[in-house]
Each structure stands twice: as structure tokens, then as C-alpha cells.
Amino acid sequence: MISSLRGVVSHVGLTSAVIDVHGLGMLIQATPQTLATLRTGNEAFIHTAMIVREDSMTLYGFTDADQREVFEILLGVSGVGPRIALAVLAVHTPEAIRVAASSGDDKAFSKVSGIGPKGARRIVLELADKLVPHGTVENPAAPRWQEQVLAAMTGLGWSEKDATAAIEDTAAEYPDIAAAGNVGEILKLTLRRLGTDGARTASRRKAG
Incomplete structure (x- = not known):
């Protein structure tokens, strides 16, 4: 699996970018926030997650490991694929996602295009025990x-x-x-x- 890329940015589009790694152009899908940090001709370091399917291999790029971690956890939710997970990160920061999941704020996820009320509720229920805000100490006895x-x-x-x-x-x-x-x-x-x-x-x- 490819977990990161370092190379020269050769192209930046609306939803993707190409990074030249020793002559090999690597296409990554990314959020607008991540793409905004890339400049054509400049060197970049990107954390990546590779999604392998029968007919494709797709790289998703992130500015830091925290974004990638939340992306991968979101993929574990029923009905959430890479596009939806990336859309969530385009709307909310990783910490905001942690707070929304731990506090049961399904409305935060309803703001994401492609996620309805039922889907948002399912995300909250399935992520409640998997995403905890940084600095929070879990207490099993808490109500x-x-x-x-x-x-x-x-x-x-x-x-x-x-x-x-x-x-x-x-x-x-x-x-x-x-x-x-x-x-x-x-x-x-x-x-x-x-x-x-x-x-x-x-x-x-x-x-x-």
C-alpha cells in the first residue's frame, strides 16, 4: 500500500492533483482544502490512502495523518464510501468530526452533500465509540x-x-x-x- 507521496506537483484540478514521483505521475483525489496547499512546480508531501477495487486503484491524499485516520474510520461506517468520507472532510475538520460523533450531533453530518438524516444518524451511532476528541479521557461509566x-x-x-x-x-x-x-x-x-x-x-x- 502507498501511505505517502513526496514529489513535484505537476497538475492541480478541482478535485484531484498529479504529483510527479521520480518521473511517475501519481493521481490523487483530495479535498479542496488539501488541493489549496499544492502549487504546480513545487515539491509536496502528501499522506495517502489507497482504495483497491476489482476495476480500479484510487489514491486519496491528505495534508496530515490525522485526516487520513478519520477518513479510514469513516469508511468503516455502513453505506459510507470514499467519496462520502472525503466530502465529510471537505466540510469538517477531523476534530470537528470527532466532536460531532462523540456528542451525537447528527445535524453536523447532514450538512454534507449526499448524507440524509438517516445516514447522518447511522454515522453518529457507528462512530460514537470510535472517534473521541483529542484530550478527552474516555470514561466507561459516563452516561x-x-x-x-x-x-x-x-x-x-x-x-x-x-x-x-x-x-x-x-x-x-x-x-x-x-x-x-x-x-x-x-x-x-x-x-x-x-x-x-x-x-x-x-x-x-x-x-x-
Whole structure:
């Protein structure tokens, strides 16, 4: 895998650039912010991530390793491909993405072209335990995960009272998972406990 490039910039476009590495032109896809740091004829050092598919090999370029790390973590989210991950980094800094994911701010991801409300909620749920703001010490006993699960359930139509009770029952039945603060797993177990019929009832209650 190619993890970085150092060479002379031979071309800069709207969404990509070409870096000449000892006579070999390497095409990279990058955010506008990264491309803005490149100047034709100047030497550049770029961190890269290579995405290999059956019919292609694509390099994505970043100004620092932190951007690349967040990009690769975003690729682990269901339904998020390289283009969407790059689009997220075009709108938000890596630290802003960490803050949004850890605080359950799905609206931050809805601002990205190509990501709807459901997709934004899924990103928050799947990234909650994977991205932590720099300088933050994780505390497994902290109630943050409860707030995130509660927000997801009320967003699905449950009343806050019913959702809170169900979350507490799940935490009592699965103390190890609750202690780890695994948002996605706790949400799945809680929804399974309540059942789809109950979800429809809760939705009607909220609507009324």
C-alpha cells in the first residue's frame, strides 16, 4: 500500500492533483482544502490512502495523518464510501468530526452533500465509540452513551419515558455491554426488547 507521496506537483484540478514521483505521475483525489496547499512546480508531501477495487486503484491524499485516520474510520461506517468520507472532510475538520460523533450531533453530518438524516444518524451511532476528541479521557461509566441511545430512540418515535425505561432494563440485563458504553449494540438490544409492534405504537403516541 502507498501511505505517502513526496514529489513535484505537476497538475492541480478541482478535485484531484498529479504529483510527479521520480518521473511517475501519481493521481490523487483530495479535498479542496488539501488541493489549496499544492502549487504546480513545487515539491509536496502528501499522506495517502489507497482504495483497491476489482476495476480500479484510487489514491486519496491528505495534508496530515490525522485526516487520513478519520477518513479510514469513516469508511468503516455502513453505506459510507470514499467519496462520502472525503466530502465529510471537505466540510469538517477531523476534530470537528470527532466532536460531532462523540456528542451525537447528527445535524453536523447532514450538512454534507449526499448524507440524509438517516445516514447522518447511522454515522453518529457507528462512530460514537470510535472517534473521541483529542484530550478527552474516555470514561466507561459516563452516561454519554445513554443520552445517545435515548436520542436515537426518540428519533425513531419512542416517547422519552418508554425509551428510558427500556434502556435501563437493557443495561441491567447486559451490564458488561453497558459498562463498555457500546452505543450501537445497546440500541440494537433495546429495540429487540421492545419489538417492532411496540415501536409502531410508540410512534402513534408521539404523533398524538
